[in-house]
Amino acid sequence: MAKYYDIDDILAEEELVPSVFQHAANEVGLFDSSDDTNKVEAGSRVELPFWLVRELYLRQLISIRVPPCFDRESKTREEIGADAAHVDLRSRCLYFYEVGCKIAPLVGDKTIGPFLLVAFRTRYKEVLIKAHTLTPAVAPKYLTLLTNEEAKLYEAGQSSITAFKKWRMGGPRFQMAPVLGRKRKPT
Amino acid sequence: MAGASEPQASAFSAAELEFLAEDEMIEIVPNLRMDPLNFISGDFGPFRPQIATQVPLWLAVALKKRGKCTIRAPEWMSVDKLAQVLEAERDSEKFQHLPFHYVEIARLLFDYAREDIPDIYMVRSLIEDIKDVRFHKIGTGLEIISRERTYALRLKNLSAMEANIVRPFVTRALETFYKLSSSEMIQESDHIPNRQPQATNRGPRRQLKDR
Numbered sequence: 001m002a003k004y005y006d007i008d009d010i011l012a013e014e015e016l017v018p019s020v021f022q023h024a025a026n027e028v029g030l031f032d033s034s035d036d037t038n039k040v041e042a043g044s045r046v047e048l049p050f051w052l053v054r055e056l057y058l059r060q061l062i063s064i065r066v067p068p069c070f071d072r073e074s075k076t077r078e079e080i081g082a083d084a085a086h087v088d089l090r091s092r093c094l095y096f097y098e099v100g101c102k103i104a105p106l107v108g109d110k111t112i113g114p115f116l117l118v119a120f121r122t123r124y125k126e127v128l129i130k131a132h133t134l135t136p137a138v139a140p141k142y143l144t145l146l147t148n149e150e151a152k153l154y155e156a157g158q159s160s161i162t163a164f165k166k167w168r169m170g171g172p173r174f175q176m177a178p179v180l181g182r183k184r185k186p187t
Numbered sequence: 188m189a190g191a192s193e194p195q196a197s198a199f200s201a202a203e204l205e206f207l208a209e210d211e212m213i214e215i216v217p218n219l220r221m222d223p224l225n226f227i228s229g230d231f232g233p234f235r236p237q238i239a240t241q242v243p244l245w246l247a248v249a250l251k252k253r254g255k256c257t258i259r260a261p262e263w264m265s266v267d268k269l270a271q272v273l274e275a276e277r278d279s280e281k282f283q284h285l286p287f288h289y290v291e292i293a294r295l296l297f298d299y300a301r302e303d304i305p306d307i308y309m310v311r312s313l314i315e316d317i318k319d320v321r322f323h324k325i326g327t328g329l330e331i332i333s334r335e336r337t338y339a340l341r342l343k344n345l346s347a348m349e350a351n352i353v354r355p356f357v358t359r360a361l362e363t364f365y366k367l368s369s370s371e372m373i374q375e376s377d378h379i380p381n382r383q384p385q386a387t388n389r390g391p392r393r394q395l396k397d398r
Contacts (some may be wrong), residue, residue: 039349097367117367124360125330132326149363164352169200
């Protein structure tokens with residue numbers, strides 16, 4: 001429960017996971033809006049947020065299909081294998097690593113773990129170099145490729161470098177406390 | 188500390204490090220007569236004209252601003268010494284020994300006591316060069332984290348400022364690596380070539396430069 005209040009952890013569980021209903025369910029028509037009977041037939045394919053999928057799966061009401069970005073025969077795997085650093089993971093799954101870590105034990109696919117690690121390893125190097133060299137003007141273009149986790153890493157590297165450069169450039173050593181600068185209100 | 192509320196920010200800001208660096212001792216030659224100063228951190232002085240004495244950097248700067256002393260540049264800040272260090276820094280994979288706060292001390296002295304440092308232009312560019320070489324080394328050194336399992340980095344002789352700059356990045360990266368390579372993610376997958384035995388909890392410590 002260490003991450004109970006972690007907003008990123010909460011948002012990561014919002015990611016949609018394709019799943020198949022094993023039983024027909026009444027009163028949940030909002031999941032499957034193809035007709036107005038307000039029920040979901042057994043065997044229909046629905047995309048549900050991860051937090052719901054986990055609970056329903058543990059109760060054996062649905063079965064999970066591996067999301068396309070983690071699937072063994074998916075394009076993403078091939079692309080990661082080819083040139084991981086330039087794959088646009090952000091548009092595929094903003095919380096790629098987090099969701100991957102959560103979903104791997106559920107679907108029991110043992111290749112997901114190594115796959116995530118390989119992806120992060122190759123992309124980490126790129127993030128490292130970019131964080132130290134990229135000027136803020138070109139950064140937004142690069143940031144659109146990164147997942148949430150990587151973007152944070154990038155920000156961390158980038159901000160400490162800019163803070164150091166700012167300090168080295170000099171400027172006033174003492175800053176006026178915001179209270180002091182305020183003009184007295186006319187009474 | 189600035190970073191208490193946001194975990195990804197540096198533990199210190201550059202200005203805070205500068206503040207810490209001001210406690211380093213430095214030699215000054217006063218040109219005033221003054222009794223010893225008694226502070227909590229120790230007694231400094233007595234101050235006699237033309238008799239050198241050791242004081243903390245902040246006191247030296249304060250006296251210098253009032254024109255009451257000249258600062259003697261520390262020993263490591265001579266052209267010969269710095270040229271040596273730069274040479275060694277370029278040749279060797281390891282980080283050379285420099286004062287822990289060398290970046291900050293250099294900047295303070297360049298700002299307040301430029302006329303007291305012999306060959307200031309030379310010294311300044313040497314220190315800049317050394318700093319750039321070291322930063323480059325850090326950058327290339329950090330790439331090896333991704334090659335194998337890494338749980339800790341040994342940063343011998345890294346200065347305060349350098350460590351502070353890489354801290355947010357490195358801690359985050361190591362955390363993610365740890366999470367992704369933890370035993371529940373990589374289970375019974377023996378086809379991973381560089382898998383470490385699971386029995387040892389602490390993996391190998393990597394030297395930052397170790398090739």
